[in-house]
Amino acid sequence: RVCCWEICEINPLLDTLNTMVENSLGIFETVVDAIANRLEVTPKV
Secondary structure (H helix, E strand, O other): OOOOOOOOOOHHOOOOOOHHHHHHHHHHHHHHHHHHHHHHHHHOO
């Protein structure tokens, strides 16, 4: 079970086109959507 998840950028000075930010945002949005879907489907106790 995941209780904490962190995304960090290692060296922003080397990332001139914001590639890491764009990739990280895509992953973050996908994970948030998956969690939201699980919460909607999971029966509440």
